[in-house]
Amino acid sequence: MNERARSMFGLDATRGERTPFLEVIRNTDLHEVFRESRAAGEGSVAHRELRLASPVERRVQVNAVPLRLGADEVGVVMVLHDVTELRRLEQVRTEFVANVSHELRTPLTAIQGYLETLLSGALEERQNARRFLEIVFRHTERLGRLLNDLTDLSNIELGRVALKLAPTRLDEVVDTVLAIMGPKATGGRVGLSSRLSPDLPSMLADRDRLVQVVLNLVDNAVKYTPEGGRVTVQARTAAEGQVEIDVTDTGIGIPPIDLPRITERFYRVDKARSRELGGTGLGLAIVKHLVFAHGGQLRIESEPGRGTTVHVTLPIA
C-alpha cells in the first residue's frame, strides 16, 4: 500500500505490512473484488465502485488486475480512485436540473391553464379575459426573470463575465439603488435610508455589478420586512484596504437552520412566499459569486423575528 491508500483506509505507516488483507482492511466489498480478480486469472480487469464507511465516508472506484507472483502464487494489484467529489458534483448538477425544470414548469402550467380557459370560452367575457391575460403576462415576466438570472449566474460561474474593475464611488452606487428601490419600499411602508461614512475611499469594482449586488440585497431586505420596518445601507472602511457594506433590515429574519445554505441556488426559506414576491431564489447565489469575483467576502447574520444584516467586504481602489 502506498501512503495515499493507507490514509484512505485510516492506517498508519506500520500497519499492513506482511499481514493478511482481511485483518488490515475490513471491507467485504473490497475483498470480493480481490477474490473475483484472483479467480478470473490473467488478462482480466475487475472494475467496481464501492462505498467506504470509515474513517470517512467515501466513494471509491476500484480497478483490480491479477498478478502472477510465482509459479503457483497469484496476487492482485488494486488501483483505487477516490470519486467522492465527482459523485457529489454530479448530484449537485442533477438537483440543479430538477430545480430548473420545476421552476420553469410552474409558470408554464399556469400560462397553459389560463390560455386554455380563454380558448374554451372565457375570451368572450371581457372582464375575465382581461384578468386572465394579465395573469398570463405576469407569469411570462416571471419566466423572463428566471431565464435572465439563470443566464447571468451561469456566465458568472463559468468566468465568462469580465469585470470592468475601476475606481467606483459607493455613494453613487447606493444612491442609484435607493432611487430604484424607493417606490417599492414606500409601497410596503418600509423606511429605506443610507448611512455612509463621509471619508469613504473609492472601491475597486465593476460599477454595474456592484449596483446589482446592492440592489439584490436591498430588494431582499425590503421584501422580507413587514410594514413599519426599516432597511438601512451602511458602509465604512474596514481593516486592510477593505470597505464593508452592510444591508440591515428589521424583517422576518432567517432561521439558523437555513442560514448555512441560504446562498445556494434556489434555496429559499419559504418557496411559496418567495415566488409570490416575484423571487427566483437565485439572487443571493448571484450576489455571492459577484462578491467573490471581486475578491470580496460575504457574511450573513440573522435572527428570526428581529431582522437580517448582510455584510459585504470589498477591496478599495
Ligand SMILES: Nc1ncnc2c1ncn2[C@@H]1O[C@H](COP(=O)(O)OP(=O)(O)O)[C@@H](O)[C@H]1O
Ligand atoms: N433580508 C432577508 N430577510 C429574510 N430572509 C431573507 C433575506 N434575504 C434573503 N432571505 C431568504 O433567502 C432566500 C434566498 O434569497 P434570494 O436568493 O435573493 O432569492 P429570492 O429573493 O428570489 O427569494 C429568500 O427566499 C429568503 O427566504
Ligand SMILES: [Mg+2]
Ligand atoms: Mg432576492
